[in-house]
Amino acid sequence: MSTRKKTASKGRGRRKAAPRTPFKQRVTRWFFGAVLLLGALAVLLVLLFRVVNPPTGVYMFSESRRLGGVARxxxxxxxxxxxxxxxxxxxxxxxxxxxWGFDMQAIRTAIENGSERGASTISQQTVKNVYLWHGRSWLRKALEAGMTPLLEALWPKRRIIEVYLNVAEFDEGVFGVGAAAPHYFGVSAADLSAKQAARLAAILPDPKGRSASRPSPFTRKRTAQIMDGAATIRADGRAACFES
Known part of the structure; x- marks a missing residue:
């Protein structure tokens, strides 16, 4: 009787080991967990800079280290x-x-012309300048493509243009219109004339190769085009989303 009890007790004590999760399944879980974590982090960062002014960006930080400081x-x-x-x-x-972050017509036109110029929106450039780094890697482009709609969803257009004007590079070591206006014209950003504003906008694609105070013939021509364009978008309502 005693032996049977011992045998039964020993039998009850043996439990089958839980089946191990296949390696592929574990990797898949880790991958999706990492994606969710990165997504949550991106949402938090975008929400944070909706109300807090970005202190710097990857490119601005690298330029500050290279030059020993930047004007901003x-x-x-x-x-x-x-x-x-x-x-x-x-x-x-x-x-x-x-x-909503991507100008599909501009993208189609750029593809037809075999050029990327003109396809990048202000929203995309803001994402790049605030959260990412400069370069043409596929990783950066993928991150930019993912974060741009998020920025559009969580920031009003007025905030996007405000941040853009404060982080854009206007000359070597000069970031934001608050530093660019006195740097080039000796005036505050509030006192920029239509011509001065258009001149600053004309150098945005190539701030190290163009000068707002010593404009080339091309920059002068581009300035005139921008002045016309600025008046046009004001008249037809395409400035309404960021003008109070």
Missing amino acids: DWLPLEQIAPVMARSAVAAEDANFCNH
């Missing part, structure tokens, strides 16, 4: 001449108020 004076949009915002939009992204 953060300004709210209310302290920037309204024509500056219109000029930047006219120069870089005329359909800024009408798209």
Whole structure:
């Protein structure tokens, strides 16, 4: 009787080992867990900089280290001449108020012309300047493509253009219109004329190769085009999303 009890007790004590999760399944779980974590982090960062002014960006930080500092004076949009915002939009992204982060018509035109110039929106450039790094790697482009709609969903257009004007590079070591206006013209950003604003917008694609104070014939011609464009988007309502 005693032996049977011992045998039964021993039998009950043996439990089957839980089957191990296949390696492929574990890797898949880790991968999706990492993706969810990165996605949550991206949402938090985008929400944070909706209300907090970005202290720097990857490119700005690297330039500051290389040059031993950069010139930058953060300004709210209310302290920037309204024509500056219109000029930047006219120069870089005329359909800024009408798209959700990507200008599909501009992308199609750029592809047809065999060029990427003109396809990058202000929203994309803001994502790149604030959260990412400069370069043409597929990883950066993928991150930019994922974060741009997120920025559009969580920031109002007015905030996007405000941040853009404060982080864009206007000369070597000069970031934001608050530093660019006195650097080139000796005036505050609030006192920029239509021509000065258009001149600053004209150098945005190549701030180290173009000068707003010593414009080339091309820059002068581009300035005139931007002045016309800024007046046009004001008249047809394409500036309404960022003008109070």
